[in-house]
Amino acid sequence: MKFGLFYQFSDCGTVPPNQLFQEILEEIAYGEELGFDSVWLPEHHFAVYGMLGNPLTLAAAITQRTRRMQIGTAVMVLPFHYPLRLAEEAALVDVLSQGRLLLGVGRGYQPPEFHGFGTPPQASREVFLESFEIVRRALSGEKFVYDGKFWHIREPTEIFPKPIQKPHPPFYLAAISPPTYDLAAPLGLPLLRAPQFSTLDTVARAFSAYKDEMRAYGYDPDTLDQPLAVRVYVAPTDAEANAEAKHALWFYHLLATLLPGAPGRPKPAGYEHYPQDPTVLATLTLEDVWERGTCLGAPERVIGLMQRYRERSGTTHWMLQMRIGGLEHAKVLRSMELFAREVMPALRGAATGDTPVS
Numbered sequence: 001m002k003f004g005l006f007y008q009f010s011d012c013g014t015v016p017p018n019q020l021f022q023e024i025l026e027e028i029a030y031g032e033e034l035g036f037d038s039v040w041l042p043e044h045h046f047a048v049y050g051m052l053g054n055p056l057t058l059a060a061a062i063t064q065r066t067r068r069m070q071i072g073t074a075v076m077v078l079p080f081h082y083p084l085r086l087a088e089e090a091a092l093v094d095v096l097s098q099g100r101l102l103l104g105v106g107r108g109y110q111p112p113e114f115h116g117f118g119t120p121p122q123a124s125r126e127v128f129l130e131s132f133e134i135v136r137r138a139l140s141g142e143k144f145v146y147d148g149k150f151w152h153i154r155e156p157t158e159i160f161p162k163p164i165q166k167p168h169p170p171f172y173l174a175a176i177s178p179p180t181y182d183l184a185a186p187l188g189l190p191l192l193r194a195p196q197f198s199t200l201d202t203v204a205r206a207f208s209a210y211k212d213e214m215r216a217y218g219y220d221p222d223t224l225d226q227p228l229a230v231r232v233y234v235a236p237t238d239a240e241a242n243a244e245a246k247h248a249l250w251f252y253h254l255l256a257t258l259l260p261g262a263p264g265r266p267k268p269a270g271y272e273h274y275p276q277d278p279t280v281l282a283t284l285t286l287e288d289v290w291e292r293g294t295c296l297g298a299p300e301r302v303i304g305l306m307q308r309y310r311e312r313s314g315t316t317h318w319m320l321q322m323r324i325g326g327l328e329h330a331k332v333l334r335s336m337e338l339f340a341r342e343v344m345p346a347l348r349g350a351a352t353g354d355t356p357v358s
Contacts, residue, residue: 004038247325
């Protein structure tokens with residue numbers, strides 16, 4: 001059982017950017033001291049929902065402030081990048097970190113991001129597949145040509161530096177809708193999942209189908225790292241944690257304006273099966289947030305909630321969004337301390353059968 005930090009970089013736009021990034025770098029370094037295993041960085045554009053457009057740049061900075069933690073992207077949106085350039089940047093992070101890069105990739109889902117880059121979302125699946133093949137081959141050390149529908153490499157080309165990890169840094173695929181689960185299985189990729197986009201039952205059913213399909217392609221999904229993202233805030237008492245639920249509610253309400261199918265954002269071709277109805281997120285209340293897609297509370301409550309998530313999702317690696325919305329830096333640090341001291345040992349013990357979970 002692994003425990004990672006996951007940052008959305010959605011601080012309500014109220015924290016100056018230099019302060020925001022310094023605080024986050026401090027939290028990451030402290031997370032390594034506390035025993036967290038990884039840190040995960042998303043790529044988002046054009047909204048305070050996620051104010052990090054270049055996660056590999058920040059990953060390079062993190063390599064110089066940590067020695068042990070793995071550094072993941074969750075995810076690089078391949079249709080927004082020239083694939084050879086992305087492969088070069090990823091390889092450099094793997095070298096700087098001495099082989100600690102985890103490369104999560106995806107095809108994107110927010111209409112404003114596609115519009116901002118002038119990229120047609122209806123082509124995202126095809127572009128993703130071509131881009132992923134190029135990135136995988138480049139990071140595997142190949143010298144190759146490529147002639148696709150969207151990308152062309154006319155002369156034999158290889159990247160430098162080569163990554164440390166062989167045959168390449170581990171890949172992960174962001175999975176939200178059933179067609180993306182279907183995409184992962186033939187590629188043999190583990191998933192990055194997040195129940196905030198749909199119910200836990202939906203995530204569990206889709207993961208079961210994915211495991212069956214993986215086995216049909218000759219892969220064993222149970223041997224793969226299978227991260228799950230969830231928002232977590234640990235406080236000394238449930239009442240103190242509940243008082244900060246407003247930050248998670250803000251997050252959900254903002255997300256409701258950005259998803260395919262949100263008002264003024266019709267679902268483009270290829271996103272018809274997107275599972276979450278934005279209007280549901282827009283009408284969530286503080287009471288809903290206390291139960292849905294979050295683990296907020298005193299250590300005992302958080303342990304119980306996360307154990308339920310683990311049993312239903314089959315996760316082996318937590319991606320914990322502990323800096324939620326405008327939650328203050330000092331409270332994030334305290335939450336991390338409580339989690340490392342009381343929650344982490346209980347969940348690790350439950351996963352191995354050594355310690356009962358209350």
